[in-house]
Amino acid sequence: MFQFILKRLAQGVVLLLIVSITLFLLMMEVGDPIATMGGRTVTRPSDRERLTRQLGLDKPIAVQYLYWLAGNDWTQIDTDGDGIPDKSGTRLGILRGDFGKSLVTKKPVTEMIAERIPNTLILMLASEVVTIFFALIFGIYSALKQYSTLDNILTTLLFVGYSMPIFFISLMSMYLFFILFKKWGLPYLPTVGMFDPEVGKTPLQVLWHMILPVMSLSVIYFAAYSRYIRGTMLEVLSQDYIRTAKSKGLPRRQVVYVHALKNAALPIVTVVGLDLPFLLGGAVVTERIFAWPGMGRLFLDHLSRADVSVVMGSLMLVAGAVVVFQILTDIVYAWLDPRIRYT
């Protein structure tokens, strides 16, 4: 088992290296970071030249990647443009934990991500928990009462929910729970930000502001998950060992929640394990609509300014999480299914 994990980690490192090269190449195409650095004023050609040199953007792409990966403190860079290197570099590279500085805010990327991660996690984990909880209830119910009236109604509603774009659900929920509720004199839900600036960032405020974004996020994932759980449960319930369990006279509860669910858990864990790392990336659309200061918005804001360090930082974080969660999923597999053993 230990060997297996080591092997998978080694594979993961290679994979991340390939991912980073691909992403870096793609980043070269998203735009000119210097164009937006001066804010609304157009950057002067002389400034542009100087900045390009200082940021190392004049170097070949392979060298830029090397600096990003391993830093440039071991070499001299030419800052004044006279062709003679005059200053040693200051970057350490991501291999030594330095993700660089944002071109926009001049703050270290790690610091910026660390600020946003808790906001994103609280939002995404809440919606994941809500989703799985309700998906399990509805998925199992639908499987047990296949083709019953309620199953048919749920199936229809879920398809509608699944087919709707998330921005539409977000806007509709804003319209209903904010605009209409306010009009009707009902207590209405906030639609913007994490807390009311007048009250401050109290847990209660955050919870109150979370309701709408969590709801919007959950609808789509809930639809997908509960359909998936229903399908998996239906398949397991038709297995011979379920008939055996019934023939032993076990109570229905025990048949469903011990004999069936433990077998159905395997494919469900796969899906959840594949989805979890993406929670770190945040919800780009939902965070944008509800002005939630999370990773998704960070990514979007800095991508539009071609801020390489920040975008690469958040993408590599998700990529790293995918690798780690895949290994975790495999470990959970072995724990759930005795037939799976790693050597």
Place this chain on the structure above:
Amino acid sequence: MTSLLQVSGLRTRFHTPEGIVHAVNGISFHVNEGETVAVVGESGCGKSVSMMSLLGLIPTPPGEIVSGTAVFRGNDLFKKSEKELEDTRGREIAMIFQDPMTSLNPVLTVERQLIESLRVHLGFTKEQAQTRAVELLEQVGIPDAKRRVKDYPHQFSGGMRQRVMIAMSLSCAPSLLIADEPTTALDVTIQAQIVELVTRIRDSLHTAVIWITHDLGVVAGIADRVIVMYAGFIVEEANVDDLYDSPGHPYTVSLLAALPRVDRRRDQRLKSIPGAPPNMLIEPRGCPFAPRCEFALEKCRQKNPLLTQVGPNHTAACWVNPKTGALR
């Protein structure tokens, strides 16, 4: 002698997109205390479905028990609530299934699967049940039972898994055991061992056994009485010796003729029954076996014969006497 189980007019069908499958078409039979009854017939003739109907193991829908009663120890199984039926299943009527590779839950230890019914039905504590589980495994001949009890099904061979199934079904000393082709999926040498094991346990527990099979060779060794089924009907019922000596239905005659024998001459080919079992989607009007029967008359295609007495404790559903080929 009062019978342990008395089934009358059992009719089970399945609603499928293609139409209604008439799986069991009004069968009646009984099983006495401690008696072994073999139910034989080709695949898809309703053997398993009729037995699973008794225990409420038919998924409804699509299955439906249209009519019939099944009086077990004075109570109709079909009138029992789900809760009462759970109480009967496993405790009084146990079942073992055809394929031991898929009949055990792959993610639970053998111990876990053995102690469940002991705890549910007999109110054992966990420790009592664990001790009993080891004893049960020893009884069915699993070596090193104390250690093996912690293993998972995939760590056992097919024959060993069937032994585990048998241990599980007999854990509450049921008065009726339904064995649904328990040897079909096993090697021939293992088959004999399993048959021997079930017989031994049956004799020590005085359990009545319904042995579903299509292997007439096995039947001769273990059964007291034989029920022959075809297309959801019982076509013949007799004591095992009578059935082999003077089969009363052409289908039974063909089945016996199709049995491979060591003493047959080598140049003689194995006999098979021409044709295939009827389409169960169509409710049969005449005798369902008529299209494949060498004795079939015009009458057979018009009217399905009822089970009639053809000898002492021997009934058959045929217009013709297969010995003479004349009408009865």
